[in-house]
Amino acid sequence: MNRCLIKKEEVLGFIEKCMTTVGTKPLHARSLAEVLVEGDHRGHYSHGLNRMDMYVKDIQSGICAKDGEPMVKKESAATALVDGKNLLGPVVGNFCMNLAIKKAKEVGIGWVVAYGSNHFGIAGYYAMQALKENMIGMSFTNTSPLVVPTRGTECSLGTNPISVAAPANNGDSFVLDMATSAVALGKVELYDRRKDPIPEGWGCDATGKLSTDPKKVLNGGGLVPIGGSEETGGYKGYGLGMMVEVFCGILAGAKYSKNVRTWKVTDSVADLGQCFVAINPANFAPGFTDRMSDLMSIQRRMKPADPDAPVLVAGDPERTAMEKCDVAGGIPYHINVVNYMNECAKRIGVSELLPNDNLISD
Amino acid sequence: MNRCLIKKEEVLGFIEKCMTTVGTKPLHARSLAEVLVEGDHRGHYSHGLNRMDMYVKDIQSGICAKDGEPMVKKESAATALVDGKNLLGPVVGNFCMNLAIKKAKEVGIGWVVAYGSNHFGIAGYYAMQALKENMIGMSFTNTSPLVVPTRGTECSLGTNPISVAAPANNGDSFVLDMATSAVALGKVELYDRRKDPIPEGWGCDATGKLSTDPKKVLNGGGLVPIGGSEETGGYKGYGLGMMVEVFCGILAGAKYSKNVRTWKVTDSVADLGQCFVAINPANFAPGFTDRMSDLMSIQRRMKPADPDAPVLVAGDPERTAMEKCDVAGGIPYHINVVNYMNECAKRIGVSELLPNDNLISD
Numbered sequence: 001m002n003r004c005l006i007k008k009e010e011v012l013g014f015i016e017k018c019m020t021t022v023g024t025k026p027l028h029a030r031s032l033a034e035v036l037v038e039g040d041h042r043g044h045y046s047h048g049l050n051r052m053d054m055y056v057k058d059i060q061s062g063i064c065a066k067d068g069e070p071m072v073k074k075e076s077a078a079t080a081l082v083d084g085k086n087l088l089g090p091v092v093g094n095f096c097m098n099l100a101i102k103k104a105k106e107v108g109i110g111w112v113v114a115y116g117s118n119h120f121g122i123a124g125y126y127a128m129q130a131l132k133e134n135m136i137g138m139s140f141t142n143t144s145p146l147v148v149p150t151r152g153t154e155c156s157l158g159t160n161p162i163s164v165a166a167p168a169n170n171g172d173s174f175v176l177d178m179a180t181s182a183v184a185l186g187k188v189e190l191y192d193r194r195k196d197p198i199p200e201g202w203g204c205d206a207t208g209k210l211s212t213d214p215k216k217v218l219n220g221g222g223l224v225p226i227g228g229s230e231e232t233g234g235y236k237g238y239g240l241g242m243m244v245e246v247f248c249g250i251l252a253g254a255k256y257s258k259n260v261r262t263w264k265v266t267d268s269v270a271d272l273g274q275c276f277v278a279i280n281p282a283n284f285a286p287g288f289t290d291r292m293s294d295l296m297s298i299q300r301r302m303k304p305a306d307p308d309a310p311v312l313v314a315g316d317p318e319r320t321a322m323e324k325c326d327v328a329g330g331i332p333y334h335i336n337v338v339n340y341m342n343e344c345a346k347r348i349g350v351s352e353l354l355p356n357d358n359l360i361s362d
Numbered sequence: 363m364n365r366c367l368i369k370k371e372e373v374l375g376f377i378e379k380c381m382t383t384v385g386t387k388p389l390h391a392r393s394l395a396e397v398l399v400e401g402d403h404r405g406h407y408s409h410g411l412n413r414m415d416m417y418v419k420d421i422q423s424g425i426c427a428k429d430g431e432p433m434v435k436k437e438s439a440a441t442a443l444v445d446g447k448n449l450l451g452p453v454v455g456n457f458c459m460n461l462a463i464k465k466a467k468e469v470g471i472g473w474v475v476a477y478g479s480n481h482f483g484i485a486g487y488y489a490m491q492a493l494k495e496n497m498i499g500m501s502f503t504n505t506s507p508l509v510v511p512t513r514g515t516e517c518s519l520g521t522n523p524i525s526v527a528a529p530a531n532n533g534d535s536f537v538l539d540m541a542t543s544a545v546a547l548g549k550v551e552l553y554d555r556r557k558d559p560i561p562e563g564w565g566c567d568a569t570g571k572l573s574t575d576p577k578k579v580l581n582g583g584g585l586v587p588i589g590g591s592e593e594t595g596g597y598k599g600y601g602l603g604m605m606v607e608v609f610c611g612i613l614a615g616a617k618y619s620k621n622v623r624t625w626k627v628t629d630s631v632a633d634l635g636q637c638f639v640a641i642n643p644a645n646f647a648p649g650f651t652d653r654m655s656d657l658m659s660i661q662r663r664m665k666p667a668d669p670d671a672p673v674l675v676a677g678d679p680e681r682t683a684m685e686k687c688d689v690a691g692g693i694p695y696h697i698n699v700v701n702y703m704n705e706c707a708k709r710i711g712v713s714e715l716l717p718n719d720n721l722i723s724d
Binding site for chain 1: 436438439440441443469470471473475477498511512513514515516518524526528536538540544545561562563564566569570571588589590593594595597598599600601602604605607608611612613614615618619620641642643645646647648649650653654657660661664665666667668671672673674675676
């Protein structure tokens, strides 16, 4: 009984209120609230309400801009370079993704890159905007250095996520949303708090050696790219992390690699680089969504190795999480997170708090 | 002393001669020869001369077209759908990549997708064409089903490679060219021949369980996606393999997933789907190659975990392989491969054979 159920609309309103109270433009506050609540709804609590205090602090301290709009600096029929004007990540992300979709309607593809951006929540949120237009969507962002390259000893890449969403029939879709590190930092922190060893292939110590001790990974070590050791293909994950950096920091002329500010240290503007793509299947072979549905069926209907663990397609675990929320009539939050955010709200003078009385059993 | 050195030009001429002898159009034979020799030159012998007999057989049997040209079926300023007309993969690949580059010169990006294609050699060959124009290049292809999805028991995806090339200063470049499986099938076959166990995380048995027995992987089992088990992030590699299939078979309307013909069985046309992309950095922030060079220096200059194994960037191992060839004045081939291909040449009536007398020490 350490979780409570809160209606989506209540969380949205709460985040909006906290953000506008510290001076965020209402539409911007709404954009942020929607991305964070979507993260929680999809079961990615690490990128939801849980991070609201970080965004509040960024606006309060002035390290992130509370007003203004992103601006197109260079443009062709199919591409754009956008100055994010140091606005909240979701404001930049929505602006760029809408622009990419508009271009894809006209010439089949839109490839939009932004500098001067900030953390934008789950990457999948932007890729999924394309689904509404029956298009393929992609989004990428660089992030603070947390990943040690294969053979290396220093964090020189972020967890640099890749998201790709593609529509199938009847509202079904493929939604890949993955960090290019083996796991997220939060997962290692969780094992550390539980005093459990982490599986081999998640992180390394300060000398670059793979380690199962979460303390070593968190103190001087780092996450490792997908694939783990060099022998099991870690250099591929490292290459994918570099690819994301090329699309983001390098193409956009934003901060990149070690120059991105340290995680959780907000002494300078983030100047993140991000990349948003929309591709219109109508410009290619007819019958795209039929083939997508068939491809996903081939996987989902396959005999699983374990009869209790069916073969899934990217996006299925999130679909299950969303269905659970919808049946229950709200999003289940850990009571500690709710109380922590309510304290945060009180400190900035917000009196409409999150209800923490609808407790549910785990 | 089981390797011999052969000049690049001699291998090119030999492959060209073998292909034209069975009826391939000379320009098409030349295209294939160039891709295969480039594979060997870069050290990827699994995708070079070693496969010539497969291409000869495909033309001889008529399962692959010996004449004709690819055709644009649908086009916008930034996109194209191409019918590969069942021509050799490199013919389709060069046609599409040139088209993508042309579009990227005009509108900043070209995204070209082909159906009716065949094996095209190393994916990196096409991505790297963009480097000559100071552009980012990408290429993807689906392939015969060899990979078992996470939690699954059947091969329902190919090794579906991703290649991304990006130019830096002074001819330097980032060249990622990777299968989305943990390793290539050839690597498992090699361990099998040596009777060595394979590392955990390369493949699974017929029940979908990870196995270190190469025999089980090769007989009824399959390769697994990068990341290995579900715990170490194998579902991410699976998602990337699906992404490649979306860009290739699904977007192009070609064969896809289990429907692609079985590896090494050529009883029907391949109808592979492939995707070629060029992105012009000139459409984004100035100084792209400077930032690329700096990003690569950050990695290469990092203190390595093992002083004898420096931190590399994607493309560096291939650069070393090419330098070795250039210093030696030729490509080192295993004598068995040379003799095997000479036998193949004799059978089709080619008398100009590869020289196998320039033996070198290993």
